[in-house]
Amino acid sequence: RPTEPCFMQKGEERACFDLPDNFYPDKYKALSNTLSSRFGSDAQRTIPVRNIALPNLQLPMELPYNDQFSLFIPKHRQMAGKLIDVFMGMRDLEDLQSVCSFCQLRINPYMFNYCLSVALLHRPDTKGMNLPTLTETFPDKFMDSKVFRHAREVSNVVTTGPRMPVIIPQNYTASDSEPEQRVAYFREDIGINLHHWHWHLVYPFDASDRAIVNKDRRGELFYYMHQQIIARYNAERMCNNLGRVTRFNNFREPISEGYFPKLNSQVASRTWPPRFTGSIIQDLDRPVDQIKSEVSDLETWRDRIIQAIENNAILLPNGRQMALDEETGIDVLGNIMESSIISRNRPYYGDMHNMGHVFISYSHDPDHRNLEQFGVMGDSATAMRDPLFYRWHAYVDDIFQLHKNKLPAYGNNKLEFPGIRVASIAVEGKAGRNTFATHWEQSTVDLGRGLDFTPRGSVLARFTHLQHEEFNYVIQVNNITGRNAMGTVRIFMAPTVDENGTPLPFDDQRKLMIELDKFSTALRPGMNTVTRRSLDSSVTIPYERTFRNQANRPGDPGSAEAAAFDFCGCGWPHHMLLPKGTTTGYPIVLFAMVSNWADDSIKQDTVGTCNDAASYCGIRDRRYPDRRAMGFPFDRPAHKGVNTLNDFLLPNMAITNCRIQFTNATRERPKQA
Numbered sequence: 122r123p124t125e126p127c128f129m130q131k132g133e134e135r136a137c138f139d140l141p142d143n144f145y146p147d148k149y150k151a152l153s154n155t156l157s158s159r160f161g162s163d164a165q166r167t168i169p170v171r172n173i174a175l176p177n178l179q180l181p182m183e184l185p186y187n188d189q190f191s192l193f194i195p196k197h198r199q200m201a202g203k204l205i206d207v208f209m210g211m212r213d214l215e216d217l218q219s220v221c222s223f224c225q226l227r228i229n230p231y232m233f234n235y236c237l238s239v240a241l242l243h244r245p246d247t248k249g250m251n252l253p254t255l256t257e258t259f260p261d262k263f264m265d266s267k268v269f270r271h272a273r274e275v276s277n278v279v280t281t282g283p284r285m286p287v288i289i290p291q292n293y294t295a296s297d298s299e300p301e302q303r304v305a306y307f308r309e310d311i312g313i314n315l316h317h318w319h320w321h322l323v324y325p326f327d328a329s330d331r332a333i334v335n336k337d338r339r340g341e342l343f344y345y346m347h348q349q350i351i352a353r354y355n356a357e358r359m360c361n362n363l364g365r366v367t368r369f370n371n372f373r374e375p376i377s378e379g380y381f382p383k384l385n386s387q388v389a390s391r392t393w394p395p396r397f398t399g400s401i402i403q404d405l406d407r408p409v410d411q412i413k414s415e416v417s418d419l420e421t422w423r424d425r426i427i428q429a430i431e432n433n434a435i436l437l438p439n440g441r442q443m444a445l446d447e448e449t450g451i452d453v454l455g456n457i458m459e460s461s462i463i464s465r466n467r468p469y470y471g472d473m474h475n476m477g478h479v480f481i482s483y484s485h486d487p488d489h490r491n492l493e494q495f496g497v498m499g500d501s502a503t504a505m506r507d508p509l510f511y512r513w514h515a516y517v518d519d520i521f522q523l524h525k526n527k528l529p530a531y532g533n534n535k536l537e538f539p540g541i542r543v544a545s546i547a548v549e550g551k552a553g554r555n556t557f558a559t560h561w562e563q564s565t566v567d568l569g570r571g572l573d574f575t576p577r578g579s580v581l582a583r584f585t586h587l588q589h590e591e592f593n594y595v596i597q598v599n600n601i602t603g604r605n606a607m608g609t610v611r612i613f614m615a616p617t618v619d620e621n622g623t624p625l626p627f628d629d630q631r632k633l634m635i636e637l638d639k640f641s642t643a644l645r646p647g648m649n650t651v652t653r654r655s656l657d658s659s660v661t662i663p664y665e666r667t668f669r670n671q672a673n674r675p676g677d678p679g680s681a682e683a684a685a686f687d688f689c690g691c692g693w694p695h696h697m698l699l700p701k702g703t704t705t706g707y708p709i710v711l712f713a714m715v716s717n718w719a720d721d722s723i724k725q726d727t728v729g730t731c732n733d734a735a736s737y738c739g740i741r742d743r744r745y746p747d748r749r750a751m752g753f754p755f756d757r758p759a760h761k762g763v764n765t766l767n768d769f770l771l772p773n774m775a776i777t778n779c780r781i782q783f784t785n786a787t788r789e790r791p792k793q794a
């Protein structure tokens with residue numbers, strides 16, 4: 122789509138770029154007049170492009186236009202880092218637009234989209250600019266390739282006016298004979314995959330402006346956000362009669378989970394490669410990707426990281442040791458493990474987590490003899506579809522837990538909030554007291570922008586996802602200090618029994634704790650009833666923001682409200698706030714704690730920023746808004762003598778046993794819900 126506007130589009134307006142002649146690649150130069158009328162035929166306005174002195178784009182142009190692009194491949198990361206620098210370095214918007222117009226015909230579209238998105242997120246003059254959601258620009262990364270054939274058919278038959286939606290089937294990647302398929306609705310959820318892509322967009326690995334990478338507690342958030350994904354996935358598995366995910370800790374062992382993605386890359390015109398059951402990761406030698414790495418490298422990096430944890434100190438490039446302290450150790454480890462350019466010693470600790478993705482994603486063609494590209498694990502927009510993603514991240518998390526296990530247990534002085542007592546927590550909603558209700562819901566997304574065929578226009582796709590009834594938390598808090606107080610309310614949930622029905626010991630249960638919400642509240646002297654809507658969760662973003670549903674878009678296009686709405690795409694999708702539960706009611710425990718806001722808070726102005734999914738995403742351009750360790754108070758083992766969650770409780774905490782009641786029925790998403 123050479124003249125499809127890359128980011129200047131407002132609302133449904135179509136525009137085309139009036140390109141200087143030297144912006145056309147050689148093969149199109151002779152046709153430049155024809156092309157501008159061909160692509161401009163449905164434009165509502167023409168944007169003149171400034172004829173700028175072009176920066177050096179040699180490195181990013183080394184990636185072939187029609188190849189796949191992976192953030193996890195070091196060479197691709199460098200190319201992307203360079204392109205981000207170019208976009209960040211443009212003097213003003215017009216220059217940025219000009220260089221984008223030039224790039225659009227030459228730079229790999231996936232890399233272009235990623236780098237431009239990073240730049241738009243970080244440039245002061247583009248914050249709040251409209252960017253189409255990835256499901257619109259690259260819908261092929263999110264759904265069954267059959268959808269596109271149907272979409273083409275529909276758009277050719279119905280050339281104008283409303284078109285009937287294309288149905289994306291549920292559970293299309295495997296049959297019921299594959300037990301892992303029971304949680305495919307989680308792995309393949311469009312919103313979950315969009316969240317993951319956005320997270321890695323907000324936290325890029327590479328750029329010469331270190332500030333883009335070096336965000337407040339970035340390494341710790343890498344640990345925590347992915348730890349929460351595993352906790353959520355485990356709860357989901359347990360609701361579906363599957364055991365907790367087993368760590369992928371033996372790199373030499375055949376991998377029992379196969380995965381056949383059924384995705385087709387529209388850019389590369391290739392099917393995403395599958396991984397057969399029993400595959401083994403192998404040494405990589407792929408000159409085309411400039412990758413030569415042995416499985417033993419992964420083991421060496423792993424051993425060195427574990428050694429650092431055992432020593433409570435990492436080795437610096439100058440040969441000195443740097444202590445992993447209680448407050449910042451996890452952040453240092455997160456950066457080393459991920460790794461990004463802010464790893465304290467990349468030559469020594471390597472690139473463990475990223476290369477794990479790469480080894481897994483090339484297990485079908487480690488030496489490129491079959492000219493195959495990477496599997497879904499190679500792309501942050503698709504990785505969460507693969508069951509092995511969770512096994513890999515469960516192992517990564519396990520290594521972080523080795524560090525957490527060495528930290529001192531929280532003393533009562535850290536946990537208590539003297540004079541504040543949480544008398545009870547309850548859940549109230551349509552499903553009845555202390556019952557969460559879930560069901561299937563059918564929603565519609567517009568694929569129009571990502572479909573590269575005429576006649577143009579909206580092409581709707583209908584898909585089915587998990588949903589829950591909204592509810593309120595009602596927390597009774599007694600303030601006996603005699604003064605006004607400010608508290609931070611922390612709400613978690615976890616399964617109560619293991620796969621065999623045995624009650625979970627505290628140390629297992631704490632790792633399964635799912636953060637549901639965190640917010641501050643004023644507490645008057647005496648009894649306070651704190652009511653909080655599920656919709657206000659600090660973990661999730663609203664359904665409409667996940668999908669940027671134009672129909673539900675608030676404010677006028679271009680308004681500040683619409684701008685914030687467009688850009689804050691990072692956040693767990695609200696429709697996946699709760700695990701699915703079971704038709705008989707899955708037992709879970711709900712936990713609430715009120716901690717002292719004076720010990721938690723960060724003094725900063727957060728008005729007008731993306732701050733409503735801060736728990737997993739942080740706040741744009743701000744510090745992480747909670748001074749405590751992420752996951753507090755469950756991020757580390759408790760002191761001896763705490764064997765159950767009950768033993769852990771202090772007066773400022775409360776628990777309630779609840780059920781998640783799943784109804785196996787599909788409802789249409791209500792309009793403007």
Ligand code: CUO
Nearest residue numbers: 317474478501504
């Ligand atoms: Cu998000 Cu492994 O980091 O995918």
